[in-house]
Amino acid sequence: MDLNTVTEVVRRPSERPGTDWREGDAWLAGGTWLYSTEQPDLRRLIDLTALDWEPLVLTDEGLEIGATCTVRDLYAFPWPEDRTPGSLFRASCEAFLSSFKVWNAATVGGNICLSLPAGPMITLTVALEARYELWAADGSVRFVDALDFVTGDHRNVLAPGELLRRVTIPEHALRRRTAHRRFSLTRLGRSTVFLVGTRRPHASQLFLTVTAGTTRPVRIAFDSLPDARALRQSIEAVPADVWFADPNGTPDHRRHLTRHFAAEICRELTAGDPP
Missing domain, CATH: 3.30.390.50 (CO dehydrogenase flavoprotein, C-terminal domain)
Structure with a gap:
């Protein structure tokens, strides 16, 4: 759908894009929901994909998932044999039940921040005891347990101008059955x-x-x-x-x-x- 109220797209935002936030802005990642319905209050889109956040990083402390990681990348991640939830990751991706075009664009962070009851990335990250790193418009950072992020249908704890930067799943959760x-x-x-x-x-x-x-x-x-x-x-x-x-x-x-x-x-x- 054409967003005919949008007059500007920020293609190369600063490393801390929230500091330039103003009323009428929206974060643009995959855009699979953003472009699916009318957005009459929007005036400007800020393209987060230009920041090249690392999609998936497996460390000794757990798994870091960049907010702009696509469903395709998450599904294709090569799980080590000593980590058990690979099938859960794949099942959560398959719960999108969408075409390869959507998988190539839809992001983990976008699905979480949309905060619909059926959001499969919410299911996945809550079940694996994840924490979300949130960047505020004033440059501050806070961390929220995935369980506490969504507060209702299409509602969450994000403040205006705040964005989800990354999801961290702890190592112990990756070894659970x-x-x-x-x-x-x-x-x-x-x-x-x-x-x-x-x-x-x-x-x-x-x-x-x-x-x-x-x-x-x-x-x-x-x-x-x-x-x-x-x-x-x-x-x-x-x-x-x-x-x-x-x-x-x-x-x-x-x-x-x-x-x-x-x-x-x-x-x-x-x-x-x-x-």
Whole structure:
């Protein structure tokens, strides 16, 4: 879609682009959502891709993902054998259910900052206990846990002029066992629910991340592996106003799917444990 209110595109922003932020600006990365709908309040686009942020860096501390890393690059990342969540990364990319053209342009940071309930990069990074590095317009930097970033449907903690610079996934999360379940009404439909369970090898602690079916990500932590009753009670404890309603599912439907898939995830993550 043509953005006919935009009068300027900043092709080569400064290394700290937020310092030049003004009302009517928008960050431009992949632009796959930005150009998909009318943006009548926009006057200027600031192209972040010109900053050449490193897309993916694996260190001893974990994985750093630049905000402008594309879905294609994330999907193609060559995972070392001693890191376990490679299948979760691929499944999260596939949850976009979009063409190669979108994969080549859509960015990790763009999907997170759009903050839709079904954002698969939100699912991925919350499940793996990531932290987001945010750059403010005044030049300051702050760090926010991925779990706390999205506050509701299309809402997050970003202040005007603030941008997401990078996502950091800690090393210990990259060594957790993972299991995931996703449901959509049609093969190419938006996620109705997307659940991820993670567990440290040889440990009882289990994290269950619930997304798509809720307006914001929900993490349920178990100090020991839950039985069916404890699992059901923890899901029922999610506040009623957090469950999401749209044409892809009612809150009751999403709660039912969450109970069903959570039980499957727990069984998968406990398979092979000694009796």
